[in-house]
Amino acid sequence: MNSTNRFLNRLFVFVAGLVVLAAGAAVSVGALLPDAQSTISDGAESAVGPATDALDAQPWILWVAAVAAVLLIVSLLWFVFRQGRGHTGTLLRIDEASSRKAPSGGGVTLDVKVAAQVLEEAITRNPDVVSVDVAGFRVKNENTLRLTAHARRGASPVELRRSIDAAVAEWDAVLGTSTPIVIQIVSGLRTKFAGTNRVA
């Protein structure tokens, strides 16, 4: 539900793979063809002298290399740290007189925690639910709730969703409006340690 740019991730992996593949293929194909290898190795050997001379005579090449490395590092770090963003702690904000029906004379901000406490209380009444986590995300300019329900071993996911939907309907009635809600029914460590429900 986070705002990770998945296309960018895949493009990055694809380009890295393409560069690695091209380098590997060039080395092995070049070595397989004797003519190509002798031409390239002769050329490379004659280039050793000028290349080291250039590095010795013109130290600015080294500085340029260092600056380029720093710039690339910064952009890579930006790429790494923009993964997994998109959480929000605010569920709803009603501004002063945003519409005719809204009460004027002040704004109201509703925290995700309010929804979390109400929904957790309502949903864990169902014995098939071990625990519920609620998190807020901003998706397509709408604040969206994610309910992660840890199911008890053997619980029917269909019935679980029906009971969660009933709790969501109650919450909608309390809130007076509806925000997008995504339910995840999962099974993890908490399910493993909780044991089965003996009364069916």
Added chain:
Amino acid sequence: MSNPALYRRVVRRETHSPRSGLAITIAIVLVVVLAWLGTESVLAAIGQPALLVAPQDAVTAVLSAAAAPAPLLVALGAVVAVVGLVLIVMSLAPARRGRRGATIDRTAAIVDDRVIAQSLANTASYAGDVDPSQVTVSVGARRARVEITRTSGRTLNTREIQEAVDAELATYDYRPALRATVRLSEKGTVG
């Protein structure tokens, strides 16, 4: 106010991997290599001794590597090429996460395949009157395999179990849909 386009987007994103781990790993490897190259460049420029390899020596080594014996170069290049191919395949593969999305209503729902497997195992063990520990369910992309270990000395009605599992699957509205096959294990247990 519930938004079907938003829900469709979330379901698609939650059922497929973002490939963040792979991308971050590659980025960190690149950062480490670039940091080392940058440090070596600066050290060489101000005339200090190199950390590992001076840039001049590195350029010479790379240029003279072309004259290395052919089999070594071929093997090295092949390994590198295979790594690149694996990365390309991973960047294009759908990378499903073992979850499926249900129909969108007031809410959107995503169900873990493990929850489905446990529910089917529960159904099968009730229908066949066997201990839950004797039922194994594995859920693939479109197929759920239910395997039951018999208690020796007792007959087991596979059809009843198949019908019960099919009835359970019929109540599901998940995409991709599942079909179940019930199989008896060749081994038995002492009950």
